[in-house]
Amino acid sequence: MHALRAIPGACSLADLDTAGTPGFVGSKSDALRLLQARGKHLHTLQEKLYANAVSGNGRSVLLVLQGMDAAGKGGIIRHVLGMVNPEGIDHAPFGVPSSEERLHHFLWRVHKALPRLGHIGVFDRSHYEDVLVARVRKLVPEAVWQGRYHEINEFERQLAGQGMVIVKVAMFISLQEQKQRLLQRLRDPHKNWKYSPRDVDDRLQWPHYRDAYQALLDRTSTEVAPWYVIPCDHKWYSRIAVAELLIAALETMDLTWPPAQYDLQKEITRLQRS
Amino acid sequence: MHALRAIPGACSLADLDTAGTPGFVGSKSDALRLLQARGKHLHTLQEKLYANAVSGNGRSVLLVLQGMDAAGKGGIIRHVLGMVNPEGIDHAPFGVPSSEERLHHFLWRVHKALPRLGHIGVFDRSHYEDVLVARVRKLVPEAVWQGRYHEINEFERQLAGQGMVIVKVAMFISLQEQKQRLLQRLRDPHKNWKYSPRDVDDRLQWPHYRDAYQALLDRTSTEVAPWYVIPCDHKWYSRIAVAELLIAALETMDLTWPPAQYDLQKEITRLQRS
Numbered sequence: 001m002h003a004l005r006a007i008p009g010a011c012s013l014a015d016l017d018t019a020g021t022p023g024f025v026g027s028k029s030d031a032l033r034l035l036q037a038r039g040k041h042l043h044t045l046q047e048k049l050y051a052n053a054v055s056g057n058g059r060s061v062l063l064v065l066q067g068m069d070a071a072g073k074g075g076i077i078r079h080v081l082g083m084v085n086p087e088g089i090d091h092a093p094f095g096v097p098s099s100e101e102r103l104h105h106f107l108w109r110v111h112k113a114l115p116r117l118g119h120i121g122v123f124d125r126s127h128y129e130d131v132l133v134a135r136v137r138k139l140v141p142e143a144v145w146q147g148r149y150h151e152i153n154e155f156e157r158q159l160a161g162q163g164m165v166i167v168k169v170a171m172f173i174s175l176q177e178q179k180q181r182l183l184q185r186l187r188d189p190h191k192n193w194k195y196s197p198r199d200v201d202d203r204l205q206w207p208h209y210r211d212a213y214q215a216l217l218d219r220t221s222t223e224v225a226p227w228y229v230i231p232c233d234h235k236w237y238s239r240i241a242v243a244e245l246l247i248a249a250l251e252t253m254d255l256t257w258p259p260a261q262y263d264l265q266k267e268i269t270r271l272q273r274s
Numbered sequence: 275m276h277a278l279r280a281i282p283g284a285c286s287l288a289d290l291d292t293a294g295t296p297g298f299v300g301s302k303s304d305a306l307r308l309l310q311a312r313g314k315h316l317h318t319l320q321e322k323l324y325a326n327a328v329s330g331n332g333r334s335v336l337l338v339l340q341g342m343d344a345a346g347k348g349g350i351i352r353h354v355l356g357m358v359n360p361e362g363i364d365h366a367p368f369g370v371p372s373s374e375e376r377l378h379h380f381l382w383r384v385h386k387a388l389p390r391l392g393h394i395g396v397f398d399r400s401h402y403e404d405v406l407v408a409r410v411r412k413l414v415p416e417a418v419w420q421g422r423y424h425e426i427n428e429f430e431r432q433l434a435g436q437g438m439v440i441v442k443v444a445m446f447i448s449l450q451e452q453k454q455r456l457l458q459r460l461r462d463p464h465k466n467w468k469y470s471p472r473d474v475d476d477r478l479q480w481p482h483y484r485d486a487y488q489a490l491l492d493r494t495s496t497e498v499a500p501w502y503v504i505p506c507d508h509k510w511y512s513r514i515a516v517a518e519l520l521i522a523a524l525e526t527m528d529l530t531w532p533p534a535q536y537d538l539q540k541e542i543t544r545l546q547r548s
Contacts, residue, residue: 051467078359086355086363087348087398093361124361179545186542192534193325200544260466268460270474271453 006170006217006227013214018174019233024240031236038243039083045250046088046120048257053118055258059163060115061249063242064123066132066216067171068209069199070181071232072239073124076169080243081122090115094125106130106148107155114159120246127152131216136208149219160224165249168225169242170213171232175206280444280491280501287488292448293507298514305510312517313357319524320362320394322531327392329532333437334389335523337516338397340406340490341445342483343473344455345506346513347398350443354517355396364389368399380404380422381429388433394520401426405490410482423493434498439523442499443516444487445506449480 004011004022024031049059063081065073081089092113101109107127115121131152135145156166173181182203185195202209221227228245232238260267278285278296298305323333337355339347355363366387375383381401389395405426409419430440447455456477459469476483495501502519506512534541 055467074361077361081360082356084360085352086358086360086396087351087365087367089360089363089365091361091363122360179548182545183542186534186538186545189533190531192538193329193532195534195536195541197536197541197544200541200548203545203548257464258467259463260460260469262469262471264460264466267469267471267474268457270471271456271460271477274453274474274477 004229004231006221006229008218008221011217011221011229013172013210013217013229016172016229016231018172018177018231020231021234021237022231024237028234028236031240035079035083035236035240035243038240038247039080042080042243042247042250043084045247045255046084048255049120049250049253050085050088050118052255052258053116055261057258058117059165059253060117060119060121061165061167061246062115062121062123062159063246064126064128064166064168065171066126066128066169067230067232068173068178068206069202070178070185071171071173072235073171074194075235076171076239076242077122077124079239080246081120083243084120088119090119090121092121092123094123094127094129106134107151110155114164127155128216128220131220132209132212133202135212135215136202136205149215152220153222153225156220156222156225165253166225167245167249168221168227169230169245170217170227171230171238172213173232175203177233178203278503278505280495280503282492282495285491285495285503287446287484287491287503290446290503290505292446292451292505294505295508295511296505298511302508302510305514309353309357309510309514309517312514312521313354316354316517316521316524317358319521319529320358322529323394323524323527324359324362324392326529326532327390329535331532332391333439333527334391334393334395335439335441335520336389336395336397336433337520338400338402338440338442339445340400340402340443341504341506342447342452342480343476344452344459345445345447346509347445348468349509350445350513350516351396351398353513354520355394357517358394362393364393364395366395366397368397368401368403380408381425384429388438401429402490402494405494406483406486407476409486409489410476410479423489426494427496427499430494430496430499439527440499441519441523442495442501443504443519444491444501445504445512446487447506449477451507452477 065076067073077091110127131145131148134140160166182195182199185191217227230238230241339350341347351365371383384401405419405422408414434440456469456473459465491501504512504515
């Protein structure tokens with residue numbers, strides 16, 4: 001299957017069918033079954049990544065999750081990354097910056113949160129907040145956020161040059177679907193903590209956010225760090241789509257099991273005698 | 275079930291049956307079925323811990339995994355912690371200290387690796403290496419490692435005083451079982467990377483390590499941070515035992531779903547109108 005790779009200037013969010021399942025032919029139960037099987041493959045690929053890092057060939061994968069509130073970022077982490085060994089995941093949430101973080105360049109906290117070698121890093125929101133909420137809420141002057149697109153591309157180019165494989169996922173749902181999901185958080189006492197009044201504030205600003213997302217897709221989908229647009233009204237679709245993107249990313253790395261860094265026969269003998 | 279809580283001076287490693295399954299009556303398949311069910315409960319408890327932290331009641335749990343090579347620490351992480359949302363796990367492996375870490379007090383790197391609030395921290399090895407390998411390999415003078423038992427107890431007392439719940443697990447297998455597991459790592463090319471010649475070096479020093487473990491159990495099993503001794507010849511037993519210990523720890527915290535931090539009715543109205 002192929003999720004929608006954002007081609008700068010050619011991907012219109014206004015036309016996106018958030019209930020679509022591009023590249024996937026099958027039912028929800030087909031998708032759930034496939035996800036189980038593909039999860040095992042993903043698990044093995046990550047273990048190879050880790051084994052290589054232990055053996056001196058250190059690389060990592062960075063999954064950037066951006067999207068509307070309630071689009072399902074948490075579900076991706078739980079249901080897709082949850083199939084991988086927790087040893088191999090570096091989870092980094094990006095909330096409202098602290099007072100110290102605000103004094104630094106916006107990439108300061110991002111650098112510190114990059115995945116360790118051998119790991120899949122998961123950014124739950126990311127440096128892209130600095131051209132989304134910062135732009136819509138006018139947290140910085142326009143000249144500042146305008147400059148950030150170039151800074152981000154340069155930053156990601158450096159990471160990729162060091163061997164990091166970057167997968168960027170933009171997750172969208174319809175406003176109607178978002179309303180239902182947020183209502184559920186308000187109606188279920190077990191989910192109240194997931195809701196913030198900011199969610200409705202942002203919802204009311206959606207046209208401005210959509211413009212900001214459109215600019216992000218047009219200006220930061222690069223060869224080394226492309227964006228993929230994921231329609232998320234169907235959670236089962238978004239999960240299998242992200243799993244496949246991660247698998248494809250890991251497969252481009254041509255990972256093999258690293259050979260022993262010691263004399264195999266000698267160690268077998270030593271062990272037998274011990 | 276009740277795993278073996280180490281009572282200072284009363285738990286003899288020399289007498290431990292590493293093939294035992296203390297407190298568990300049932301077969302391997304009973305244990306695997308139970309683990310699935312208990313995993314869901316563990317998942318919910320961790321989510322409550324996280325929800326409380328988001329809502330201003332920030333606490334955390336620290337699981338310390340210590341034990342012989344190949345005792346199954348990795349399996350615990352994969353099969354027990356793998357049942358919890360990866361968002362809620364802070365995994366910290368403690369390998370050979372870096373040159374910078376060696377210059378610092380031994381707790382320096384430990385402080386930095388403590389779990390974030392709302393998280394279950396998992397120490398894969400820990401500060402206890404500094405009274406195990408440091409003692410057996412004579413990496414520091416005796417007066418130094420002798421002083422560390424007190425320093426560790428004081429450190430953990432401070433953490434517990436801040437609200438952290440500490441679960442310490444010491445994992446043991448028979449020397450025969452260890453030999454089989456290490457041989458498997460040498461015979462399976464997919465597992466060669468998990469083996470290190472140090473594993474046999476340490477094996478040959480087992481009597482000294484056992485003494486060091488005995489001292490650790492006798493001197494650092496405290497009221498606020500007790501040790502649990504887990505016989506690990508049966509992986510299925512060790513996994514359900516650790517799952518139960520984590521569940522028991524979380525249950526002592528009496529976690530409830532936090533109430534909304536906002537006006538619920540007002541937000542439902544705002545959302546409906548948006």
